[in-house]
Amino acid sequence: MERSTRQRQAIREVMTELNRPLSPIEVLEAARAKVPGLGIATVYRTLKSLVEEGSAVAVELPGEAPRYELAGKKHHHHFHCTRCGKVFELEGCPGDFSFMVPKGFKTEKHEIVLYGRCTDCLH
Amino acid sequence: MERSTRQRQAIREVMTELNRPLSPIEVLEAARAKVPGLGIATVYRTLKSLVEEGSAVAVELPGEAPRYELAGKKHHHHFHCTRCGKVFELEGCPGDFSFMVPKGFKTEKHEIVLYGRCTDCLH
DNA sequence: TTCATAATGATAACTCGTTATCATATTGTC
DNA sequence: GACAATATGATAACGAGTTATCATTATGAA
Structure with a gap:
């Protein structure tokens, strides 16, 4: 049976609070503020089980290792800042x-990725 | 000075003839029909130099290793067949x-990837 | 509180795609 | 055709990201 640990709690909190797709390293760094000493293996293990239980999904962007965001959001796309590398969620879709x-050809789904500068990176 | 070899010729021909983004393995398999015994190292070397000299570009799709297509085409996007895995070029763009x-936020560029079945994969 | 067992952290090992190495073959200039 | 230099093919090595291992720690049911 799955136990509730400080580590898993911290990882879930971080994903909720930052509310954007996070790489395992981003999760590690943010969650260490809550649980010093947290290890990268625990982050990978937890992300994997979150995906398996359906409460998180992997976000794949071109040429990038997977990031993870909480599941259950409505159809959306992403913005990748070319300066800080952070990925943000976008609303709306051309459809x-x-x-x-x-x-x-028969289309089943689509992905859109916008690239540019986020607010913090316009100087 | 760069020499003209059967291998490089075959690789360029394959990219021209198939006219879609090809993975190194796809290039290898197609070019071996023209040059039996062609090695994967030569494919990687040739693709690298085609990109460096500006006559090919890397095409990155989410969760996939880079494919390569000839350079100089106008703005376009791609279709990824979920059955055979081939990637095709598309015309048009919502803009x-x-x-x-x-x-x-300031947008600089965008990518669109459509997923579905290509003609050959609708059964 | 006890105790069986699941979870953790450090790190070794692995995967996959790509590049480096090196002996041999090919090219193209003379 | 001879020869210097570049290209090739086989494969070892590499790098980034991820998973496996295992001794130790923490959880939660009784």
């Missing part, structure tokens, strides 16, 4: 891409 | 995503 698809 | 971006 229809069928005009881009050749005849005979 | 404006500024409505998705929070105040204070």
Whole structure:
């Protein structure tokens, strides 16, 4: 049976509070403020079980290792800051891409990634 | 000075003929039809020099190792077949995503990836 | 409080894609 | 054709990210 530990609590809190897709390293650094000494293995283990139990999902961006965000959000896309590297959630979606698809192809889903500067990185 | 070899010729031909982003392994397999015995190291070396000389570009898709396509095409996006794994080029682009971006963020570029079945994979 | 057992942290080991190494083959200039 | 230099192919080595191992610690049911 799964036990409730300070480490897992801290990791869940961090994901809720920061509310953006986090890399395992970002999770580690943020959660160490709550649980000094937290190890990277525990972060990987916890993220894995959060995904398995359905309360987190992996966010894959081109050329990047997976980040993780809490599950259950409505359809959305992401913004990747080219300066600080943080990834943010976006609202809204153009919705229809069928005009881009050749005849005979069937689209099932789509991903959009915007790149640029976040507020903190415009100087 | 760079020499012209059967291997490099075959790799360039394959990229021109298939006209879609190819993984190093796809390049290897297709080019071996022209040059039996072609080695994977030569494929990596050639792709690297094609990118360095500006005649090819890397195409990064979420959670995937880089593929390569010939350079010089106009702005476009990609379709990733969820069955055969091939990536195809698409025409057209919604263009404006500024409505998705929070105040204070500045968008510099974007990527769109569509997922689904290509013609050959609809059964 | 006790105690069985799950969780942790340090780190070794692993995976996958890519690059380096090096003996051999090929190119192209003379 | 000869020869210097570049390219090739096999494969070892590498790097980043992730998982496995294992001795130790913490949890929670009784």
